Amino acid sequence: xxxYGITGLFISSYLWCTISWNVGSGxxxxxxxxxxxCIFRWGFPGKNRRVFLRFLIKDIQSVRIEVKEGIYARRVxxxxxxxxxxxxxxxxxxxxxxREMEQKAAELAYFLRVPIEVF
Numbered sequence: 001x002x003x004y005g006i007t008g009l010f011i012s013s014y015l016w017c018t019i020s021w022n023v024g025s026g027x028x029x030x031x032x033x034x035x036x037x038c039i040f041r042w043g044f045p046g047k048n049r050r051v052f053l054r055f056l057i058k059d060i061q062s063v064r065i066e067v068k069e070g071i072y073a074r075r076v077x078x079x080x081x082x083x084x085x086x087x088x089x090x091x092x093x094x095x096x097x098x099r100e101m102e103q104k105a106a107e108l109a110y111f112l113r114v115p116i117e118v119f
Contacts, residue, residue, distance in 0.1 A: 021045060024091060030111065032057070037079075039087060055081055063109040064117040065101055075101045077108075080117075 026041035037060065039053040064078040064086060075096055078086040089108075090096070096104070109116045 018044075026051075028089060030057070032111075039089075053084075053087065055084065057112060059083065060112055060114050062115045062117050063105050063112070064119060065105050066119045067098070067101075077101060077105055079108075 021044065022042050023044055024041060026039070029038040029040075031037070035057045037055055037057055039051075041051040043049050043051050059082045061080040061082055064080055066074075066076045066078060068074040073095075075090075075098065076088055076092075077090045078088055080086050090101075090104075105116050
């Protein structure tokens with residue numbers, strides 16, 4: 001029983017540290033004038049604490065919505081970048097309705113002038 005108690009203690013401390021360090025939060029900046037997209041995210045403390053991605057708007061291939069229905073419904077908004085793959089734009093704890101997710105994707109795709117893909 002002490003094994004489960006110690007394991008629970010480690011898992012809870014990991015989760016509390018993740019919450020207090022605000023891992024995964026950040027911002028997305030789309031600059032049409034310069035043609036640059038900047039994505040910033042906070043990570044775990046250490047060498048790679050700050051994740052800063054920067055690329056050109058013309059390298060964006062599409063905005064993609066991935067929908068997985070079921071008991072744990074998951075809807076994620078991705079941006080497909082040429083040479084870098086798909087970059088998630090929504091947080092995992094954000095639980096949007098299908099209409100809200102579609103509206104966000106449509107606004108972003110219209111702003112960037114790229115197509116929308118649904119998977």
